[in-house]
Amino acid sequence: MNSKPYVREVSKTTWFLSHPRYQRYMAREVTCIFIMAYTFLLICALGSLADGPDAFQEFLNALRGPWGVLFNVAVLAATVYHSATWFNVTPQAMPIQRGEEFVPGHLIVGAHYGVWAVVSLIILVWGM
Amino acid sequence: MSELQKRQIQLEVLRYNPETDTAPRYQTYSVPCLEEWVVLDALNYIKDHLDPTLSYRWSCHMAVCGSCGMMVNGEPKLACKAFIHEYKEGQIKVEPIANFPIERDLVTSVEDFITKLASVKPYLIPKEDKPVSAGEFKQTPAELKKFKQYTLCINCMLCYAACPQYALVPEFLGPAAISMAHRYNQDSRDGGRDQRQEVVASDEGVWECSFVGACSEVCPKHVDPAGALQQVKVASTIDWYKEHLMPWMKR
Amino acid sequence: MAKSNKPIFWGLFAAGGTVTAFVTPALVLVTLFAAMRFNMDMFTYETIHAFAAHWLSKLIIFGVILVSLWHAAHRLRVTAHDFGIRADTVVAYVVYGLAALGTLMTLVYLLRI
Numbered sequence: 001m002n003s004k005p006y007v008r009e010v011s012k013t014t015w016f017l018s019h020p021r022y023q024r025y026m027a028r029e030v031t032c033i034f035i036m037a038y039t040f041l042l043i044c045a046l047g048s049l050a051d052g053p054d055a056f057q058e059f060l061n062a063l064r065g066p067w068g069v070l071f072n073v074a075v076l077a078a079t080v081y082h083s084a085t086w087f088n089v090t091p092q093a094m095p096i097q098r099g100e101e102f103v104p105g106h107l108i109v110g111a112h113y114g115v116w117a118v119v120s121l122i123i124l125v126w127g128m
Numbered sequence: 129m130s131e132l133q134k135r136q137i138q139l140e141v142l143r144y145n146p147e148t149d150t151a152p153r154y155q156t157y158s159v160p161c162l163e164e165w166v167v168l169d170a171l172n173y174i175k176d177h178l179d180p181t182l183s184y185r186w187s188c189h190m191a192v193c194g195s196c197g198m199m200v201n202g203e204p205k206l207a208c209k210a211f212i213h214e215y216k217e218g219q220i221k222v223e224p225i226a227n228f229p230i231e232r233d234l235v236t237s238v239e240d241f242i243t244k245l246a247s248v249k250p251y252l253i254p255k256e257d258k259p260v261s262a263g264e265f266k267q268t269p270a271e272l273k274k275f276k277q278y279t280l281c282i283n284c285m286l287c288y289a290a291c292p293q294y295a296l297v298p299e300f301l302g303p304a305a306i307s308m309a310h311r312y313n314q315d316s317r318d319g320g321r322d323q324r325q326e327v328v329a330s331d332e333g334v335w336e337c338s339f340v341g342a343c344s345e346v347c348p349k350h351v352d353p354a355g356a357l358q359q360v361k362v363a364s365t366i367d368w369y370k371e372h373l374m375p376w377m378k379r
Numbered sequence: 380m381a382k383s384n385k386p387i388f389w390g391l392f393a394a395g396g397t398v399t400a401f402v403t404p405a406l407v408l409v410t411l412f413a414a415m416r417f418n419m420d421m422f423t424y425e426t427i428h429a430f431a432a433h434w435l436s437k438l439i440i441f442g443v444i445l446v447s448l449w450h451a452a453h454r455l456r457v458t459a460h461d462f463g464i465r466a467d468t469v470v471a472y473v474v475y476g477l478a479a480l481g482t483l484m485t486l487v488y489l490l491r492i
Binding site for chain 3: 112
């Protein structure tokens with residue numbers, strides 16, 4: 001034991017820039033900003049729906065500008081990254097033991113992607 | 129007899145002498161390395177031939193004792209498992225593992241980790257008192273498999289070096305300690321989960337974790353502490369709902 | 380060290396993360412198509428209002444929006460901390476307040492549809 005141990009400081013604001021692993025983590029985390037924003041877009045859609053056909057048309061018109069397209073593209077990128085990162089870690093968070101062995105991770109992940117495809121198809125068919 | 133292939137490697141090693149230095153500095157050594165060497169071999173060469181004052185921890189040289197954790201080119205690694213041939217550029221920076229105070233050169237203070245590990249009661253707490261005369265605990269292969277993975281931890285602390293939450297919040301219990309709690313919670317012979325939850329389910333316990341996953345990426349024994357911590361979160365959440373929605377239920 | 384109250388928020392975060400992982404990308408595609416003026420006759424007031432007026436639709440819509448809000452809110456709380464903002468209690472009130480506001484708005488709008 002010595003009386004002068006040296007403590008290395010870590011920046012509270014820029015620590016994640018130091019390694020690609022942390023950069024990927026922060027990219028995953030900031031998807032929440034896009035998801036929050038998009039959810040409020042949906043809420044606005046509901047509000048305009050409740051207010052009647054004119055209000056709803058106003059909402060659609062606002063959505064149809066270049067900013068509307070840009071926003072949706074940005075959210076799409078964020079939400080797809082969220083989905084992929086979420087599915088990929090599911091076996092770690094919820095391992096399934098059948099008998100002695102654990103269900104292989106790639107099966108669990110694959111099943112999630114499969115369900116994602118089916119659910120997406122249903123939503124797209126309904127929405128179009 | 130032909131000379132064995134040797135490659136001259138530049139090792140930039142952090143030095144810190146608490147008696148004379150106010151801050152760490154780097155010292156570069158040129159080391160002739162054999163093809164199959166690991167960073168630990170290079171350090172031993174330095175100590176034996178170039179600079180006997182260099183201080184570092186090591187023991188088994190086969191990745192089971194957990195002593196030689198270091199930052200090798202910024203990555204938490206066991207020095208005995210960091211192969212020289214992986215470093216094609218021939219420049220290797222060796223520093224003490226991150227997020228621990230430096231005692232001297234590559235030696236860090238491990239006190240914080242040891243305290244935290246002890247705090248999770250990392251030992252079997254049987255459900256009821258069972259005298260030896262009552263016979264042994266029986267366990268099926270499936271029950272063993274349930275926690276086996278988490279027994280492989282060698283306490284090397286690479287996960288603490290990789291974890292940004294431990295870097296930012298020093299009170300955080302950390303990956304290895306919580307994984308060890310999980311190891312016992314998952315053991316069919318154990319009944320001590322409630323006792324461990326006081327520490328594990330606190331704000332400085334598992335809830336400081338944000339599932340960065342760096343710990344599992346650097347773990348040399350494939351323990352997957354990140355997985356253990358998420359499972360602890362799930363179990364703790366179910367606990368919480370049981371406690372608050374069905375308080376009459378005895379656990 | 381007392382046991383945390385984080386579980387309630389984390390439970391919603393986990394539920395919301397799962398739901399948003401499955402449904403949000405396709406939903407965004409739908410709104411993207413609307414923004415790009417694809418298939419305009421599908422986005423008439425009558426069709427969408429008729430769908431949203433059904434009690435089952437309202438339940439689903441409320442459920443999806445609820446968990447999406449609280450998932451994003453909790454992650455925002457953690458992200459703020461990761462960006463160096465240490466006033467966790469203040470951040471918690473702000474993000475969960477936002478989620479609560481969204482929840483209330485959704486409730487009100489759905490009741491009016």
